[in-house]
Amino acid sequence: MTSVPDLAEPVAGWRVWDLAETREGPLLVSPLRPVFWPPRRPMTATCSRGCAPSPSLPCRCGLYAMDELPRLHRESRGQGRVVGCTALWGRVVEHAHGFRAQFAYPLLLFLLPAGRPGVSQRLLRRRPLPDVGYGLPAATEVSSASPAEPARRLKQHYGVPVVVPSGSPADGYFPDDRLAGAVAAEAVRGLAGRREGDHTAHARFADAVEDLVGRRW
Numbered sequence: 001m002t003s004v005p006d007l008a009e010p011v012a013g014w015r016v017w018d019l020a021e022t023r024e025g026p027l028l029v030s031p032l033r034p035v036f037w038p039p040r041r042p043m044t045a046t047c048s049r050g051c052a053p054s055p056s057l058p059c060r061c062g063l064y065a066m067d068e069l070p071r072l073h074r075e076s077r078g079q080g081r082v083v084g085c086t087a088l089w090g091r092v093v094e095h096a097h098g099f100r101a102q103f104a105y106p107l108l109l110f111l112l113p114a115g116r117p118g119v120s121q122r123l124l125r126r127r128p129l130p131d132v133g134y135g136l137p138a139a140t141e142v143s144s145a146s147p148a149e150p151a152r153r154l155k156q157h158y159g160v161p162v163v164v165p166s167g168s169p170a171d172g173y174f175p176d177d178r179l180a181g182a183v184a185a186e187a188v189r190g191l192a193g194r195r196e197g198d199h200t201a202h203a204r205f206a207d208a209v210e211d212l213v214g215r216r217w
Ligand SMILES: [Zn+2]
Pocket: 047, 048, 049, 050, 051, 054, 055, 056, 059, 060, 061, 062
């Protein structure tokens, strides 16, 4: 398909993950299929029906993310241990409320209170996940009751900010999920600056996240 744009600049979307534990550190897992997102390498879409590259317009393959956090909360019914903003690039198919992308890597993660497991998390309770081709060790459920330690290790493993929000609003992830739009915009806008150590870009990002979670992090 030539009508799928190939984006040089990433767009930002919102999605959820489950969390698996390995000897080498915690891993993000797609909540609907037990597939790992590799640390410090772009996640690359694959297609069981053979799209090359994935995604293609008529298929349903690709790495999914939604455009708005309130919609993600509604449609995922709040399931998933981790919610976050991810960069999407390469071939990106835009839908009414989100995207399917060829490449993705998280920009910012929130480790949610326990008790919001997705499908993969429930699988992990029964058996370890096998390595699925990234050379990663078998994974089991993250069992720690306190999120602070898994959050620290998640941050170290993936090299991205990990925030543990306080509280658990009934109707969203945060007191006002609509403020996530500013976080997503800044996550992409300031990406190059943050990588180069630009303090202003870091401060703008921190301010947007602080507005969303309601405190300094
Ligand atoms: Zn496909």
